[in-house]
Amino acid sequence: MKKFKEHWNIKQNWQLLFPFLGLLVLTYSSYKLANALINNSNISWVILFAIVIFFVLLKFTLFLFKKLESKWDLQYKWEFISIFLVFAVTGTSSIFIARPIIKLIGITKENLNLFAYWFLYIIIGFIFYQILLVLIGWLFGQFKFFWKFEKKMLCRLGLKRFLD
Incomplete structure (x- = not known):
């Protein structure tokens, strides 16, 4: 946790709310996208696809952070x-x-x-x-x-x- 706080420049515990909310929104969005794209009643495939989407979106978001950091x-x-x-x-x-x-x-x-x-x-x-x-x-x-x-x-x- 200490390494995480140092990486995101978190000085006070209330600032942890933003990474937590970000991951929560990313998880929900991934699930909704997977559910819309698969249209399958088998929940295990939807969850598996949601996990893949989550990691792709997470990588893309972190890429955007690096690009926008200087801007x-x-x-x-x-x-x-x-x-x-x-x-x-x-x-x-x-x-x-x-x-x-x-x-x-x-x-x-x-x-x-x-x-x-x-x-x-x-x-x-x-x-x-x-x-x-x-x-x-x-x-x-x-x-x-x-x-x-x-x-x-x-x-x-x-x-x-x-x-x-």
Whole structure:
């Protein structure tokens, strides 16, 4: 455990929450992917395939950490996990918020062209994604990182005047 804490720059025990949550989310995602891909009622094959997916995703995630370590200015390695968790939670949350808003406005696939429906759905989801990214980033203790990230994204979209 001491080696693990040193590798991830964990100074206090509460910071162990992020690697634990990261592994939990990775395990759940691996199982859901395996279950969707196999479509087999034999649970042992699903679990076996989930284990393979877990290790592939873990290797890919650790590869991303190394690539982003020089790009993102973070003090501790465990912050990478919290940032990835924020991206995951925000993406899922923005979809769950966009769906009722679309219904509230009265937009359905039946009363609107399918292309226009999906375009509006993505636009509304994107707007709420921007808001949620900062809010959920704040909840995970990464407000500074996500505010900087948000400002950069809005500048790239040509919306710099809204930041001044």
